Amino acid sequence: MFGLDFSFLNWEVIRAYVASGFIFSIQLTLVAMVGGIALGTVLALMRLSGKKFLEVPATIYVDTLRSIPLVMVIMWFFLIIPFLIGRPIGAELSAIVTFTLFEAAYYSEIMRAGIQSVPKGQVHAGYAVGMNYGQTTRLVVLPQAFRNMLPVLLTQTIILFQDTSLVYAIGAYDLLKGFETVGRNFNRPVETYLVAAVVYFVICFTLSYMVRRLQQRIQIIR
């Protein structure tokens, strides 16, 4: 069909070229998700603190990163770090740090909406039983904010997974790079990019479907 030939693709080839890239993509996604949500939550709390010296830096951070294309941040960070610390840190590590810092800006907006979705009365109830700000935030507000925002956080993570393919810009070896390498070695770029697209599609579509199911279940619980 269309002169396409997939016969070169077998488990041997996948294991040799694609597997390590796939593992890195997953690793990058998970680390950036956990780190991004943690940092994003801190940024969201800073923005909602009502204290200018916390609010302003957090707002600048979030607005700046949300206004720059990710691929540029990836490249700049990769190029600047060797100057700052005096030695290169490698494309993979650079990508992990960049994605965590970048995604934090997006997760922080989600967490901000989540925190604001918790009624003021809940905060009062926390204070009324003697909790301080930290306890009220940690034990009352954030658990509810996370639960309310879980589907949105996971959807952002799916976007994050797709965006990890941008690390091609600094030559990190991810899932896409794995397929690309196969394509070059066997001189079959059309076929391998096609297969890569299908792999990304299947993963993201399945995850999206699961998020939708989760969303329905959360709605029933509430």
Add this chain to the structure above:
Amino acid sequence: MIEIKNVSKWYGSFQVLTDCSTVIHKGEVVVVCGPSGSGKSTLIKTVNALEPIQKGDVVVNGTSISAPGTDLPKLRSQVGMVFQHFELFPHLSVTENLTIAQIKVLKRSPEEAKTRGLKMLDRVGLIAQKDKFPGQLSGGQQQRVAIARALSMDPIVMLFDEPTSALDPEMVGEVLDVMVRLAEVGMTMMVVTHEMGFAKRVSHRVIFMDHGKIVEDCKKEEFFGDPDARSPRAKDFLSKILNH
């Protein structure tokens, strides 16, 4: 027990409380009533400093809420509060709602907190619901759990902010019953409510507020028994709610 001294509060330029003063003694049950927007909910929330005040002071059991060194969380942990909309923690089970503040604030052991919490849950007649979540309970049940949550902290005084206003009529009774029993065992209570039956039955004193001012502050017998001696505003209010 609670001294409210010349409290004034503004939202921007709008004054919500004007020079409010009263004293609530140990074992006293004081009902605060008045038309909506009169500042009664705001006043009761100044007692545990949920609403900051700009002038005056509130002293709870000898501790001033506005003194610079006051440990507000500690003060609040001794003051139980029941809200109009219950405000149970929806992500925690009934038992966890009762124990979390005991464990995190009073540093009680989980076993001790559970024993204490379940005892209070039993007192409000809901021990069978201990493993449910707030969302699975009726409004009346949620409010009774909220009362048990406040009682588990062994408060020296209980504040009720319109505890029955958000309830369906058939659930008001079960909550009032719990409050009446609490009053009968000598709990100090400040209650913002429109339930005049409750005020007549168990309160010692009635405070009537209008436009952010305390207009009447007198014994229950005077308030209900001698309407002619009341201010025109209180008379008007009483005639509206007592005729139905």
